[in-house]
Amino acid sequence: MAIELTPDVKVRRDASGKVRQLSHPRQYRPASAELFSLDISTPLTLRTLAEQYLRDTAAVFDFAPEETANFAATAGISLTNAGVELRFKEEKAVGTGVTVAYDQTVYGLPIWDAGVTVRVDGKQMGVTGAHKQIGSS
16 A cells, blocks of 8 residues: 655655655554565564565655565676566664665666665564665666
8 A cells, every 4th residue: 555645754855856765753564454465474574564665655756566576586696687676685783773775776787876775663663764765767
């Protein structure tokens, strides 16, 4: 389900008006029905939470559907026939704060300095925000 930009969500845009950053003072949590639609048999993880958040914010961040369809793949070292995608890069934790990072790739290769980082409160299991650094497609 697409996220609604309410007045309490802080939005930062670039000079062309594209959304580059979202901050959620009231943490984002997906609806239970959305989690069931993911067909996950294991408990909610920080990574599955981040991935659902990116699906829910795809329209806000202007991601095409295929960009959020292959999170499980990692960036490659050789060309493939894959289009523009977001692919899992890494998960880092400092205290209860966790960042889950995704590279933007084309033909399976990472695009220089392009990707998305989702910030998650690991204790509360809620997304506190995201930052998009995306190259031109």
